[in-house]
Amino acid sequence: MSSESEEQQLSKKAAKKEAAKQEKMRRRQEAAALASSAASLSVEEDPHSSNYGDVSLPELKSCSQIDAGNWSLAVSSMEWTCVGELTQFLKEKEVLIRGRVHITRPVSKNMAFVVVREKGFTVQCLVTTQGEGVSRQMVKFVAGLNRESIVDAIGVVSVPENPIKGTTQQVELHVRKLYCVNKAMPTLPINVEDAARSDAEIEAALQSGDKLPRVNQDTRLNFRVLDIRTPANQGIFRIQCQVGTMFRQFLLSEGFVEIHTPKLIAGSSEGGSAVFKLDYKGQPACLAQSPQLHKQMAVCGDFGRVFEIGPVFRAEDSYTHRHLCEFTGLDVEMEIKKHYSEVMDIVDRLFVTMFDVLNERCQKELEAVGRQYPFEPLKYKPKTLRLTFEEGIQMLKDAGVEVDPLGDLNTEAERKLGQLVLEKYDTEFYILHRYPLAVRPFYTMPCYDNALYSNSFDVFIRGEEIISGAQRVHVPEFLSERAQACGIDVNTISTYIDSFRYGAPPHGGFGVGLERVVMLFCALGNIRKTSLFPRDPQRIAP
């Protein structure tokens, strides 16, 4: 045989090999397509079986799709529509949605409803054998879906004549295809539907003889991943996000710089026993109870005006509706040109702007919260009321409440004063300033005119303290003196005091808890409702 025929043979072989390779590849692609579109679908014979089914985790080894990682069986060219966007303007349009099975309502062998929920919005989906490509098996599949499972649905938007009860969206989806992307377990620890119910609904049902389940706070927190799916919770944490956003935007627009100070502190923070201690590479350390010292150091470091949003740790044993062992602190520190009222001016404009924006931009969220936990909108003035501590004491006195004029107000007195202020000034948001020096931290600047008082203030919402602020002592010798007078070992805070020896501008600031702002703005009554995964003396999970 000539070398030519050898070459021919070789090329034939190569062609054969190539053909075999291509055939193999085609088969593998077919197998892959099959695997990803029908692998775990209903085994019953059904010509429409490709219109529904489970998207199982593909067999990793047998699958050779080029475009690996495709988690949708739906036509890849289709755009996704959010459930919250499904309105009459999409009438007759075919849409693709992803959401959770909120509830299923089988009607007959030929028809079932499934309510799909996404980020608190719900839409009713109709699956009926009268629809194109819908088999009885598909109706059965849909009716049997576990609650909270994730589904992809393709359907046509229809606007029914009568309003739809129990869903946020007033259109219906006539389903053509429906796939289960991820299956939830059949029996959940709590039903989102139950967790979303208001006390009023439960009471009303009880009146007519129905006993509906009430999910208590601890159960909610144990299964927080389910609990935060309720419309009220979806609202609460979006409002929380807006509070943080406004806090930042306002301060940035006023020339503040955002900083990040360490939470790991040598020694024992500002003093006091309520600190979490830990070992730092052999050195005693603790978690910062506030960014107080470092934010002041940043001002002494020429940043002029700074703010921080970060966790704050308190190992206190208080188990109240308003204390957490870890919360998000919103902290501000700024140079003062002449007077501590400059700090109160920032508080005033910042919070009034924030409240305005919340009422304007978070309407849907506030409504969602209010449906489960009804509350009256916060009463506040365009210019925040300021009273001196002495004036506050006098108001209490006039109302027959005797309190120590140089002591702190207790929770009860604060509430009472809030009531009196509301009656007299028609506001639930006000500033009380010139607190007695004795009840403020050592670094608080005394008043010049009367050293029994201090250049400090608290701010109240609905009768509860929410913000604490003051001018700080910026003269190192005087700061040492004040620390000693308050029983603090000056050696433990030497780097703090030293930072004022290098020239320190007069300055002041304030701190506020993010969770408290949301709790009090929405009158929620328990701070655990406004912390995503709360930490209190009895809870460190999930």
Place this chain on the structure above:
Amino acid sequence: MSSESEEQQLSKKAAKKEAAKQEKMRRRQEAAALASSAASLSVEEDPHSSNYGDVSLPELKSCSQIDAGNWSLAVSSMEWTCVGELTQFLKEKEVLIRGRVHITRPVSKNMAFVVVREKGFTVQCLVTTQGEGVSRQMVKFVAGLNRESIVDAIGVVSVPENPIKGTTQQVELHVRKLYCVNKAMPTLPINVEDAARSDAEIEAALQSGDKLPRVNQDTRLNFRVLDIRTPANQGIFRIQCQVGTMFRQFLLSEGFVEIHTPKLIAGSSEGGSAVFKLDYKGQPACLAQSPQLHKQMAVCGDFGRVFEIGPVFRAEDSYTHRHLCEFTGLDVEMEIKKHYSEVMDIVDRLFVTMFDVLNERCQKELEAVGRQYPFEPLKYKPKTLRLTFEEGIQMLKDAGVEVDPLGDLNTEAERKLGQLVLEKYDTEFYILHRYPLAVRPFYTMPCYDNALYSNSFDVFIRGEEIISGAQRVHVPEFLSERAQACGIDVNTISTYIDSFRYGAPPHGGFGVGLERVVMLFCALGNIRKTSLFPRDPQRIAP
């Protein structure tokens, strides 16, 4: 005497009493005014003594100003001008500034210069007896001011014919009044002028025989309050603030919700020994090494797309230029509709937008950093280059660098690959994806087509890894399997795995260190330069 005269007497008495009271008040006010304007001024006889001096902490008891808390001796009706705003447009205008004594330069008994600095901007102030109301005593007072002291100065803006060397502002202030608001100690541990000097300046001086002080990194950090006053540091932390701002703004505009997850975690976080342990009310606990588990739980809790900015704690012993024991994590987690490339799309657009904005809005800050630490602007593309891990390995192989095709890249290989990518694609910012499964955490989703690889990616800036991201396993059974395969006790992460049993959408995310972004964008070479108060294995103060 009639009752009338009695009344008259009484009213006389009252009038007398009132007059005495008013006189007393007047005297007290006078005393107070005196105290606050001249109490500790130069004792030498000087008719102009009210134009300068120290603003001492007023005698708290003897002072009875109504408007307490006034920290300025300057005319209260005057507006403040920032040093950075002093330009020729204010020529001939009288302005009031507050800043630090950067340096003083006595010229004669009748004349002295003082450079005043505010937030990194500097202006030259001239004090001369030729000026109105300026005495020799005042010149002496100004010439003797300690560096870094805080001063208030009133003066007229003048535009000199020749450029002013050594200040940022090209105008001069002809001082009329100057008060020291807060005195710095006479000898500082480091001079800001020294700390601000570039290596090039030191070398150049050395060439001409001058040995200028070089402030080393540790000294800087020990006296961080002084160190952060340098123009470069003022720039660095303003750039850091802008990075955080852009991160948030971009994500909020893409429908992400900002969350705050707990840093106090029961057990031992994601596993591994590099955790800080502590006692939580009698329970073993630790500090979160990342918000990984909780941000995924938030996605499972229907927030769809979430992000968090918060501290991250690593008890690692690595003492390198790029590791800290506490840093600010920028974390993202999001539902994936179809493909993990959706996460890379966010990374791509987020960072390109961020870099664009930094270059546009932080010009002054970048210049200030560059003056002390010269660097080339980052090279990046409008659409970020994406290479697979396999492609990366091949590029290294082609360049003669053999690495384990299924192992992780070491720092050296990363640098080399960065170099090769720069040469071939002219970019210093790129994404490397489809990492070997074995080198990624247990919760990383394997590739469908080849389980040796994973739906994961790293992002590189200037040859250093900066972002790590991936699709996560959202199927609880498979997640358990993967955890076990990676040697993790499934019981310790049961709440994490359970949160996927209630229906979990396909999702993915990424994390990036804020300090690293700034360090690599500005090629600063040491992460301690971009952390305000860094924490490393050897440092927990200040």
